[in-house]
Amino acid sequence: MNIAILGAAGRMGQNLLRCAGKLNGCSIVAAVERPDHSAIGARVKEITGIHSEAVPEKLCFTDYWPEEAEAVIDFTFHTSVVENLENAMANGQAYVLGTTGLTDDEKSAVHAAAAELPIVWAPNMSLGVNLLLELVRRSAAILGPDYDAEIVEMHHRLKKDAPSGTALGLAEALAEGRGVKLQEVACYGREGITGERPRGEIGIHALRGGSVVGDHTVMFVADEERIEITHKANSRDAFATGALRAALWLDGRKPGLYTMRHVLGFETV
Numbered sequence: 001m002n003i004a005i006l007g008a009a010g011r012m013g014q015n016l017l018r019c020a021g022k023l024n025g026c027s028i029v030a031a032v033e034r035p036d037h038s039a040i041g042a043r044v045k046e047i048t049g050i051h052s053e054a055v056p057e058k059l060c061f062t063d064y065w066p067e068e069a070e071a072v073i074d075f076t077f078h079t080s081v082v083e084n085l086e087n088a089m090a091n092g093q094a095y096v097l098g099t100t101g102l103t104d105d106e107k108s109a110v111h112a113a114a115a116e117l118p119i120v121w122a123p124n125m126s127l128g129v130n131l132l133l134e135l136v137r138r139s140a141a142i143l144g145p146d147y148d149a150e151i152v153e154m155h156h157r158l159k160k161d162a163p164s165g166t167a168l169g170l171a172e173a174l175a176e177g178r179g180v181k182l183q184e185v186a187c188y189g190r191e192g193i194t195g196e197r198p199r200g201e202i203g204i205h206a207l208r209g210g211s212v213v214g215d216h217t218v219m220f221v222a223d224e225e226r227i228e229i230t231h232k233a234n235s236r237d238a239f240a241t242g243a244l245r246a247a248l249w250l251d252g253r254k255p256g257l258y259t260m261r262h263v264l265g266f267e268t269v
């Protein structure tokens, strides 16, 4: 499959370029960056030191839309996503959206684009995290609101949004498992005289520091016992490999909004 990476010189972009050779069937045809990025015009392999057959020797970073791609993988910044979707619609390209921190309007644009394009949208593309989501959904359904639920995430100091998209996804999975609306029970951090913890509250807390790739722990706490389910990403390869798998999975799909649950077979299409 001919794949273009949007945000190719970024942290995730470079990981995607590096991991493409590990999966059969991935061929990188474009490495797209912002027009003012210093990498524009430079050869991808020279800048990144990547040795992968999936990345052509002469491929350079470019700042124009990759019309030749069958699928685009977007790990850019949330303000770029709407325009990127419009370009993909104009060219009928499958879309993998990994960028997080989208506003409500930007999220609406993703839903609208899914009427025309097959899109995989996941705040965390790793296999392990998507298994964690499933475990959390099922645990919440079984344990119910008598087990206080708290989510703690930690990421590197450069991360721009909080809480992480994954922590929000876990909170959604928890609320779904309990059959409640997240916005009615969510508590984002605590400070001051907060009063007693209401039954059924879902606490969400963000820690930042160092170069932590991404840790997430979900706790179910009762008087007599505590269950903690933790996922730790060792490297961004976990997300990159998942995103590339998602792109391959989109080959020949009908328009629609898909998640990693579909890609991994937890949910049928």
Ligand code: NAD
Binding pocket: 006, 007, 008, 009, 010, 011, 012, 013, 032, 033, 034, 037, 075, 076, 077, 078, 080, 097, 098, 099, 100, 101, 122, 123, 124, 125, 126, 239
């Ligand atoms: P980064 O800042 O290192 O990289 C982003 C890159 O996108 C930069 O190089 C920037 O120049 C480029 N960019 C911005 N606008 C662009 C545009 N319009 N066209 C082309 N390139 C553009 O950030 P990062 O750590 O690589 O993360 C990128 C995004 O992916 C963030 O939103 C992050 O939270 C998210 N992320 C998601 C997952 C997941 O599994 N879904 C995993 C890690 C990171």
